[in-house]
Amino acid sequence: MHRRMIRVVGIAAMLAAGTALAGCGAVGGIVGQLTGGSPLDDSSAFAIEVGDCFTEPTADAEGFISEIAAAECALAHDDEAYASVLMADAAFPGDDAALNQAEDACSSRFFDFIGAASDYAGTLNYSYFYPSSGSWDAGDREILCYVYDEAGQTTGSLKGAAS
Structure with a gap:
């Protein structure tokens, strides 16, 4: 159902790599950039919150997210975060279980x-970002759901857009 599954897998893998690289300061260059060209540092890699809009993240050849840009929701944008759910598992449940929880939570x-x-x-x-085993070890428990229009960019919020 989701044309963006490659991005979800890429983010999960990137988060695992980012955790390993956090100590050497490389996360900012790998994780991405906010509007204005400022590299994200390892403390802002998870800066997208419910209600935020953003443009389609750029992935490198290996599927890792290399750039993500915040966007004004009143202007043309690709995605809008609409829900955040914290996973309650005591230990990382595995990639398939995390994916299934994200699908259930966001659907x-x-x-x-x-x-x-x-x-x-x-x-x-819709699609989602969810923890990888590496980001889990760093304390990440968030599933972040976002909506997009397959027809192209949108302007304004998509809340209630189908009613």
Whole structure:
């Protein structure tokens, strides 16, 4: 259902690599940049919050996210964060279980956010960022859900857009 699964896998792998690189300061260059060209440092790699809009992150040849840019929601943008869920597991549940939790958490919240029934067949879709084993070890427990329009960039929030 999600055309952006490569990005999710890339982010999970990047987060694991970022945790290993955090001590040498390389995370800023690998993780990405905010609007204005400022590299993200290892404390702001998870800066996107519910309600934030952003442009499609750039991935390198290995699928790692190399840039992410915040965007004003009132201007054209690709994605909008609509939900944040903290995983309650005591230990990292594994990649498949983390992916399944992200899918479950974001699916129902997606339909509520856009104001549609579960049989919605429009161009709005969702994806998510979720912890990797490496980011879990660094304290990451967040699943961040975001919505996008398969037809292209949007302006303004997509909250209630399908109703």
